[in-house]
Amino acid sequence: MLALIEITLNVISLGALLLVTLFIGFIARNMQLAKLRKCIENLENEMLQSHAEILKLQKENSNLEIRQQSQTPIVSIRDNATESGKQNQKDPKTGKTLFPPVRKTNP
8 A cells, every 4th residue: 555655756855855954953953062061161160169169268277277386386496405405514624514503583
């Protein structure tokens, strides 16, 4: 039964139909890509904002650490070593250890 149905197609109308479907497909794909590009751009902006926030918080954290370190007293080992070396000097004549004089405070 199908073999008896005769279909006639014009080559020009077939080519025109092909061009129209290609154009519609091209426009649909461009719209889809534009939507995806916009989504990617939004995600990139969100990532940049989150990284900027992380950097800001890290800077605040380091500033707090610097403030805490500046509040703690720092004692130099070299200064203490030279002072202790002066305190425990030996007299070259007698060979005895010299101590600094003790200050007496009046009560």
